[in-house]
Amino acid sequence: MIRQNFLVCLLFLLLINSCKEKPSSTDSKAETEEELVARALEIHKKVLTLDTHADTPLRMIEPGFDMAERHDPNETGSKVDYPRMKEGDLDAIFFAAFVAQDIRDDDGNTRAKALCLQMLDSVIASTKRNADIVGLALNPDDAYALEKEGKRAIYMGIENGYPIGKELSNVEEYYNKGVRYITLVHSSNNDLADSATDPNGTEHGGISEFGSKVVGEMNRLGIMVDVSHGNDSVFYDAIRLSKAPIIASHSNARSITKHERNMTDEMLKLMAENGGVVQLTMLATYLRDTPPNAERDSAMAALRANMKPISEMTDEERASLRKSFQALNEKYPNPPATVEHVADHIDHIVKVAGIDHVGIGCDFDGGGGIEGVFDASEVMNITIELVRRGYTEQQIEKIWGGNLIRVFKEVQATAKQLQADQS
Incomplete structure (x- = not known):
């Protein structure tokens, strides 16, 4: 009997100790939604937020369009301007000069180059007119320097290599203007590469012989090679040809949404081996499946x-x-794409390629804009969803800008080495 009472007492003491070691739910206060949002917004403001793809130069060549004014996206269709970048705490952006594919002859190439230069010049002029709030950025660290000054960093790219025409020297001319990435191809094949969506299928079997020279020249100068819009063969050719890591400025995961513009898991793994980065885009078609x-x-x-x-x-x-x-x-109406869809793609790319190989390229003013991230003023909602899913500040910093900046630096380092080898 004494032994039985002893065992009961021992079990009772163990139970008390167990309760002391595991605080009850009333002892630990769960984070409320308001607290989570506040924490996410603090992270969003703290990290460098960089969007790698906006077709805004098409807007900037419209007569009377002023980037310093706030535009209503529902009335004008405009998704980016400087006031909305500030509202969304978007620190830096790549404005891509987009020229739609046209006839591939001397006249067509001349018109394409003229339009491309017009858009690049419009970006440069806008940064000069608004030098108190933005600055033209040419190098990776410029984004951080401008952020410290309280200004938005404006980088430039070219979407579609069509304005290069058949003149390799045009690549350096665009670099001297400030272009720091070139998307090799768009929705139709051009002289550089095959498109993922050309209705006539492939023409070059990937990157053409001339396109290979363009990739080499981009490596030499320090221009990032962008494979978004290229077909699968273009991706594999770019991995093989480029001496520096490559990027996909606005592409998603094909395992989540089956679209030829998205990247397969094999591609994502190779992108990780290459050291490159895939930038998630806010285009609904690439984010969720659409019923017929x-x-x-x-x-x-x-x-x-x-x-x-x-x-x-x-x-x-x-x-x-x-x-x-x-x-x-x-x-x-089609079913909407949401921030949750964006995070689903990010989750998958992180799982397959790793946290160091994913970023954000919204494609505003080029079709991008979804429920919750309709324009530049709402990009903080991406950060809120990432925090909700458990991403840390360090991981979010990589996704929002760190990964792309790392690749940008490696591309410049490769260029410096190639130029040294040639001298």
């Missing part, structure tokens, strides 16, 4: 078939086109 909608597809195709190039439209024609697209979206 033949009527919508037909209506959209008919509208695009009758479109003039945007650069040739009057203000009234642009406004009319926006209304036509809005009307079609209302008549044939």
